[in-house]
Amino acid sequence: MADQSVQIHGKNFVPYLSETEIKEKIKEMATIISRDYADKKPLFIAILNGAFMFASDLFKELTIEAEISFIKLASYSGTKSTGKVLTAIGLDADINGRHVVIIEDIVDTGKTLSSFLPQLEHQGPASIKLAALLTKPEAKTHPIDINYLCFSIPNKFVVGYGLDYDGLGRNLKEIYQLG
Ligand code: 5GP
Numbered sequence: 001m002a003d004q005s006v007q008i009h010g011k012n013f014v015p016y017l018s019e020t021e022i023k024e025k026i027k028e029m030a031t032i033i034s035r036d037y038a039d040k041k042p043l044f045i046a047i048l049n050g051a052f053m054f055a056s057d058l059f060k061e062l063t064i065e066a067e068i069s070f071i072k073l074a075s076y077s078g079t080k081s082t083g084k085v086l087t088a089i090g091l092d093a094d095i096n097g098r099h100v101v102i103i104e105d106i107v108d109t110g111k112t113l114s115s116f117l118p119q120l121e122h123q124g125p126a127s128i129k130l131a132a133l134l135t136k137p138e139a140k141t142h143p144i145d146i147n148y149l150c151f152s153i154p155n156k157f158v159v160g161y162g163l164d165y166d167g168l169g170r171n172l173k174e175i176y177q178l179g
Contacts, residue, residue, distance in 0.1 A: 005179055006172065008165045013176035017151060022133075022161060022175065023057065025150040029131065030061030033101065033148060037064055042099040044068040044131075045091070045120075049170070050105035053162035054133045058103060069093045073116060086115045096124040101148075105163055106134040110142035117144075134158065134175075153177075 005014045033042075041064075046055035048070050059068050072089045100120065107113060113130065120128055131148035138155040159165045160172030169176070 006169070006176055008159060008169045011165065012179040013159055013165075013169070014179040015174055016153075016158060016177040017161075017175040019173045022150070026054070026057050026133075027061050029148050029150060030058055030063075033058075033131065034063045037066070037099060037101070039064075040099045041065050041067070042101050043093055043095060044101045044103055045093075045095075046070050046103040047105070048072045048090075050163050051103050051133070053170070054105055055103045058131065067093065073112060086112065086119070088116065088119070095120065098125050100125045100128045102128065102130045104130065104132045106136070106158070107132050107144055107146060108136050108139045110140050110144040113144050114142035133161075 003015065005012050007013075044055065044059060044066060046052065046068060049072070052070075055068065055070070059066070069090075069092065071091045073086050074089055075086050102113070102117070102120075104113065107130075117128060117130075129147040130145065132146045133150045134153050135146055135149060135151075136153055136155045157165070157178040158175050159169035160175045162170050163175070164170045
C-alpha cells in the first residue's frame with residue numbers, strides 16, 4: 001500500500017484501497033461472472049471515463065467468451081418539463097437478445113444508472129446486470145441493484161484507479177480518499 005498521501009488541485013488525498021486489494025477483489029468478481037455467464041457470450045458495456053481501468057482488469061480475468069463495448073453518458077437539458085436527459089454515446093452493439101453486464105466505476109446516488117438502465121431495457125436485452133467497483137450506500141437516493149460489487153465505501157470522495165478529481169488522478173494505481 002502506498003503510504004504517501006497525494007495532492008491533487010491543492011487537496012489532500014490519503015491511501016484507502018491498495019492495488020493488491022483491488023486486484024484480488026476483481027479476480028474474485030471475474031471468477032463469479034465467468035461461472036454465471038458460461039456459454040452465454042455476454043456483452044460487457046463499460047461506462048467511460050471512470051470505468052476504463054476497472055473494465056480492463058475485470059475483462060482480462062474472465063475465462064469465458066465475452067464481448068466488450070465502451071460508452072459515454074452525456075446529459076443535456078431537455079425541456080423544462082423533462083429536465084435532464086441522459087443519452088449513451090458510442091453504443092454500436094445490438095443488445096437485442098444479449099446478456100448485458102454494465103461495468104461502472106462507482107454507484108454514488110444511483111441517479112445516473114436509474115435513468116440509463118431503463119433505456120437499455122427498451123432495447124430488448126435477454127438480461128441486464130450491473131458490475132460496480134465501488135458504491136457508497138450512505139449516498140444512495142435512487143434504488144439500484146448492484147449484482148457484482150467489489151467494495152462498499154463510506155460517503156467520502158475518492159480518486160485513483162480510473163477515477164478523477166477534476167480531470168486528474170486517474171493514473172493512480174491505488175484508490176485514495178479525500179483526507
Ligand atoms: P451517481 O449518479 O450514482 O450519483 O454518480 C455516479 C458517477 O458520479 C460516477 O460514475 C462517478 O463518475 C461520479 N462519482 C461519484 N462519486 C465519486 C467519487 O467519490 N469520486 C469520483 N472521482 N467520482 C465520483
